[in-house]
Amino acid sequence: MQQLKDRILRDGKNLGKGILKVDGFVNHQVDPTLMDACGREFARRFANLGATKILTAEISGIAPAVTTGIHLNLPVVYARKSKPITMPDQVYLTLAPSHTKGRMVELIVSPEYLSNGEKVLIIDDFLASGATILGLVRLAETAGSKIVGIGALIEKIFEGGRAALEPLGVPIESLACIKSLDDGKIEFLD
Amino acid sequence: MQQLKDRILRDGKNLGKGILKVDGFVNHQVDPTLMDACGREFARRFANLGATKILTAEISGIAPAVTTGIHLNLPVVYARKSKPITMPDQVYLTLAPSHTKGRMVELIVSPEYLSNGEKVLIIDDFLASGATILGLVRLAETAGSKIVGIGALIEKIFEGGRAALEPLGVPIESLACIKSLDDGKIEFLD
Numbered sequence: 001m002q003q004l005k006d007r008i009l010r011d012g013k014n015l016g017k018g019i020l021k022v023d024g025f026v027n028h029q030v031d032p033t034l035m036d037a038c039g040r041e042f043a044r045r046f047a048n049l050g051a052t053k054i055l056t057a058e059i060s061g062i063a064p065a066v067t068t069g070i071h072l073n074l075p076v077v078y079a080r081k082s083k084p085i086t087m088p089d090q091v092y093l094t095l096a097p098s099h100t101k102g103r104m105v106e107l108i109v110s111p112e113y114l115s116n117g118e119k120v121l122i123i124d125d126f127l128a129s130g131a132t133i134l135g136l137v138r139l140a141e142t143a144g145s146k147i148v149g150i151g152a153l154i155e156k157i158f159e160g161g162r163a164a165l166e167p168l169g170v171p172i173e174s175l176a177c178i179k180s181l182d183d184g185k186i187e188f189l190d
Numbered sequence: 191m192q193q194l195k196d197r198i199l200r201d202g203k204n205l206g207k208g209i210l211k212v213d214g215f216v217n218h219q220v221d222p223t224l225m226d227a228c229g230r231e232f233a234r235r236f237a238n239l240g241a242t243k244i245l246t247a248e249i250s251g252i253a254p255a256v257t258t259g260i261h262l263n264l265p266v267v268y269a270r271k272s273k274p275i276t277m278p279d280q281v282y283l284t285l286a287p288s289h290t291k292g293r294m295v296e297l298i299v300s301p302e303y304l305s306n307g308e309k310v311l312i313i314d315d316f317l318a319s320g321a322t323i324l325g326l327v328r329l330a331e332t333a334g335s336k337i338v339g340i341g342a343l344i345e346k347i348f349e350g351g352r353a354a355l356e357p358l359g360v361p362i363e364s365l366a367c368i369k370s371l372d373d374g375k376i377e378f379l380d
Contacts, residue, residue, distance in 0.1 A: 015276065019275070019276065021276040023274075023276050023277070023300065023302070023303070024302070024303065025265075027274070027276065028267065028268065028270060028274075028276075028277070028299075028300055028303060029265055029266065029267045029302075029303040030252075030255075030256055030259070030265065030266040030267075030268070031265055032256045032257070032258075032259030032260040032263075032264070032265070032266055033259075033260065033263060035256060035260075036260050058248070058249045059248045059249050059252070059268070059270075062220075062249070062252045062253060062256075063252060063256045063266075065220075066220055066222045066225060066252075066253050066256060066257070067222070067256070067260075068222075069220070069222030069223075070222040070223065070225075070226050070257075073222075073223060074222070075215075075219050075220065075221055075222070076219065076220040076222055077218065077219045077220075078218065078220070078249075080218060080249075082291065084213075084217070084218075084291065085209070085291075085292065086205065086209065086211040086213050086217065086218075087213070087218070101272070101274065101275075102275070109218075110213065110218060112213070112214070112219075113213070113214065113218060113219040
């Protein structure tokens with residue numbers, strides 16, 4: 001998606017060690033107009049999957065998941081990383097490594113909002129190693145839901161997440177595929 | 191806003207002790223279509239403030255802030271509760287009590303995205319005691335920004351937050367004002 005790639009080139013920062021900072025429009029400051037355009041694009045690509053629910057992880061997945069939900073008219077569930085007092089005692093919980101926090105984090109979903117037979121579209125900000133998305137897959141499968149598609153704003157293909165997710169046999173769509181962050185550059189896959 | 195009040199009556203749960211659970215459409219599962227309607231309503235009410243930025247707190251403020259940002263065409267900054275590795279060492283930080291976590295949490299904003307002279311519209315999910323919103327006010331004022339308005343999806347007027355915010359002298363708008371959660375009921379202010 002050219003609009004997102006252009007923005008990454010303009011405002012993204014290659015911090016080295018494979019870290020791309022997009023805090024100016026995705027992760028801390030959000031550009032709602034860009035997120036809306038990304039949501040519309042995900043909706044177009046995933047229009048025919050029969051998804052019944054969108055699943056993401058707090059925090060940075062929320063904006064693109066919600067805008068995708070607007071355009072697909074689907075509810076969004078965001079897995080929580082800590083259990084609020086409003087959540088029942090019995091939950092679905094898994095652990096996933098957080099790239100930006102440097103430790104394992106919990107991903108928690110209430111059985112109230114993810115149920116048997118649901119067709120789940122996963123949307124997140126990054127597809128890197130795939131570890132967070134695989135955590136969401138485990139939660140959904142534990143709930144008896146079926147994954148029907150996976151979308152990420154930005155894919156870092158050199159981290160191999162796509163290969164980890166391909167056995168699921170569902171469409172995987174990224175709006176900007178980054179081939180390399182070597183030598184301080186940002187190189188997209190054409 | 192009648193659409194939000196109707197949804198609270200249909201799907202909200204009064205858990206007692208002043209806690210209203212809206213996890214089915216705001217806090218864990220999000221109804222994007224409803225959030226979009228709320229964003230449109232905030233945009234209508236705050237159209238003439240000359241706001242240059244929307245400020246919210248992760249996590250539950252993100253959805254209504256982003257949809258408001260779509261309709262006002264403004265960037266959204268969400269204060270983080272932990273500092274990711276992509277954030278500079280020098281940040282704006284304050285502490286605020288979290289109602290649902292039962293402890294103090296940090297609210298952190300990078301100086302990159304909140305600057306001197308910015309006109310800030312604060313949007314959050316709840317206005318209860320006002321403590322989180324006052325934390326956002328402190329962050330914005332430390333950055334040299336000016337608060338121009340405050341919006342909350344749901345106000346619990348019996349917690350007194352409005353009185354705590356009124357000295358700021360800016361418009362305070364809630365889309366659903368709850369008068370009482372006594373006796374297991376949900377009573378709106380008319």
